[in-house]
Amino acid sequence: xxxxxxxxxxxxxxxxxxxxxxxxxxxxxxxxxxxxxxxxxxxxxxxxxxxxxxxxxxxxxxxxxxxxxxxxxxxxxxxxxxxxxxxxxxxxxxxxxxxxxxxxxxxxxxxxxxx
Amino acid sequence: xxxxxxxxxxxxxxxxxxxxxxxxxxxxxxxxxxxxxxxxxxxxxxxxxxxxxxxxxxxxxxxxxxxxxxxxxxxxxxxxxxxxxxxxxxxxxxxxxxxxxxxxxxxxxxxxxxx
Numbered sequence: 506x507x508x509x510x511x512x513x514x515x516x517x518x519x520x521x522x523x524x525x526x527x528x529x530x531x532x533x534x535x536x537x538x539x540x541x542x543x544x545x546x547x548x549x550x551x552x553x554x555x556x557x558x559x560x561x562x563x564x565x566x567x568x569x570x571x572x573x574x575x576x577x578x579x580x581x582x583x584x585x586x587x588x589x590x591x592x593x594x595x596x597x598x599x600x601x602x603x604x605x606x607x608x609x610x611x612x613x614x615x616x617x618x619x620x
Numbered sequence: 621x622x623x624x625x626x627x628x629x630x631x632x633x634x635x636x637x638x639x640x641x642x643x644x645x646x647x648x649x650x651x652x653x654x655x656x657x658x659x660x661x662x663x664x665x666x667x668x669x670x671x672x673x674x675x676x677x678x679x680x681x682x683x684x685x686x687x688x689x690x691x692x693x694x695x696x697x698x699x700x701x702x703x704x705x706x707x708x709x710x711x712x713x714x715x716x717x718x719x720x721x722x723x724x725x726x727x728x729x730x731x732x733x734x735x
Contacts, residue, residue: 509662543726550624550710550726551663596662606651606670607678608724610662 507532511597511611519619520589526582526614528571528597538599540573540580541608545594554582554595592618622647626711626727633734639698641730643711649725651714652694653678654686656707657729663710669694701734708732 511528518524532538542554542564555564560575569584580597597611627642645652650671655663655678665678669688683705687695694713698705711727 543724545726548728550626550728551712551724552726553723556723606668607665608653608663612660612662613657 507538507599507601507609509597509599509609509611511595512614513612514594514615515617516614517617517619518587521586524582524584524587524591524616526595526597526616528580528582528611530578530580530597530599532578532599532601537575538601540571541598541600542569542571542580542582543596543598543610545596545613547593551596587616587618589618589620592616622725624711624713624725624727626709626730628730629728631730631732633701633732635703635734636700639701639705639732639734641696641698641709641711641732643694643696643727645692645694645713645725647713647715647725648691649713649715650691652688653712653714653724654684654694654696655710655712656680657710658707666696666709701732703734706732706734 508531512526537560539558541556543551544554545551555566557564557573560573563572571580571582594613594615596613624645652669654666657663664680667686669675685697709730712724714724
């Protein structure tokens with residue numbers, strides 16, 4: 506079936522360091538699903554961070570970026586220099602186009618950024 | 621301000637009691653969802669509502685039911701709560717599920733403890 510696997514947390518980095526959170530997907534229902542990164546800050550609901558619907562393209566937001574790689578079926582989240590305010594839980598997700606009502610989430614990666 | 625509002629934010633119930641979780645959205649979105657999240661697991665879909673009185677089971681519907689009598693309001697009901705239903709529950713809505721121009725908007729979650 507369709508699934509998402511991402512870096513298990515917690516991940517701890519110091520402010521101004523670089524970050525990568527790995528995400529790989531399996532989409533048996535369709536070759537090229539839509540891919541998303543969501544973020545949940547403490548006490549808040551999930552927010553869309555970025556999305557890419559075309560293989561080969563890159564999405565970016567708030568200094569984060571992720572490239573949709575169909576060859577490696579990956580959608581890793583990267584940031585060159587993290588800030589303490591980036592501390593949150595990050596979720597990789599996919600929507601199989603054949604069932605667009607269903608979002609399949611990864612387990613989430615808890616990021617701690619040390620000041 | 622477009623948002624999804626969940627009530628209550630925190631709830632403690634005894635095993636066997638009935639539980640009502642409320643969710644409202646002010647965006648006239650047709651589709652609404654209920655998810656639960658547990659430690660080490662991704663968000664699990666409980667129910668989808670495509671519109672008023674048009675609901676469909678998600679991946680883990682057992683022990684839950686839903687009600688959608690108005691487009692802006694979607695309730696999750698636990699009849700005779702069980703301790704394994706202790707979780708964080710998220711409500712979400714979307715306009716055009718899965719499409720690039722439509723995002724999922726999530727509420728802040730309801731933390732339910734069943735003792």
